[in-house]
Amino acid sequence: MIEGMMQLMAQVLVQKRKLYIAVINGGVILVFSLLLNYIFISTLLIKGAVLTFFLCNLIALIVVYFETKNLVEWIMFPRWLVPISSSIFLFSFIVPAT
Secondary structure (H helix, E strand, O other): OHHHHHHHHHHHHHHOOOOHHHHHHHHHHHHHHHHHHHHHHHHHOHHHHHHHHHHHHHHHHHHHHHHHHHHOOOOOOOOOHHHHHHHHHHHHHHOOOO
């Protein structure tokens, strides 16, 4: 879902000649991911990597949502996506794997 929204946002940005916004968003999320990995992996080990992955994807989803809404007003973003993905992650994070 995030990849599709990123592709749509990037196509709109190419048409508006503002592709640097997608590059800046990706760079900020990359730096944030590295920082969180450095913090969480040392304390939570593999669960820290999973938590970092989830947080970075959630941040990317929120950034893409607001960027897409600012660029194209008629796109309907599924509001149920964030709570469902968060609950699936939390369930899989809390319940230990066997």
